[in-house]
Amino acid sequence: MRFIRLMFVVLLAILLIAVALANRDMVTLNAFPANFGQYLGGTWSLNLPLFLVIFLAIAFGVVIGFVWEWLREAHIRRESRQRASQVAQLEREVSHLRDNHAGPRDDVLAIVDRPRSAPQGTGNPPRPIASPSPAPGTTLPSQPVR
Known part of the structure; x- marks a missing residue:
């Protein structure tokens, strides 16, 4: 099982490195559409490599999914x-x-x-009330009587 897990992690790492190398171009990420950000003050845009935008979007989706499930299972x-x-x-x-x-x-x-206690000074331990063996004459005969 460890080997399968290790192989999965290695394959995932190779895939992520391949995606990162293939998408190194810079892109502009805008927080608001069509200059709406200028009304709020500031630029509200970032220049990031495309692979970073992809990875951040995946991470954000996973976090949103975890929060959604946590809220759904609150009851x-x-x-x-x-x-x-x-x-x-x-x-x-x-x-x-x-x-x-x-x-x-x-x-x-x-x-x-109540267990009986020995008289003081005799040094004998208390005697148990019941013995492990049955009393004589109380057992059934082993051979049937004719």
Whole structure:
């Protein structure tokens, strides 16, 4: 992909240099038609090489196109900002609800769910409430009973 991009840039540079060399003659660029500029004071005309006029016209067209698209897509950017703020508000609300409703609703459940702490001075770590293995006698038999 880099090679293709490099080849495109090289070909574009060769084309632009060829256009510049072929259009080196000086032309007069008037800002207003038929001596209208004299009423505003000043000459309002420039003598430039033709290739420079062509390149400036292309650059001006590109800038106008970018501005036009930016203005045309303003409502899309506004809606995106509004939706982003709505998403942030909903995420805050969900976080708030999780904080408020994450704890047990009953005092008895709060006592049962609270991890037991070892008596002071024994140095034993707190014992977990549930063990990873099932209690004896609670597993199903592996062979069907006849």
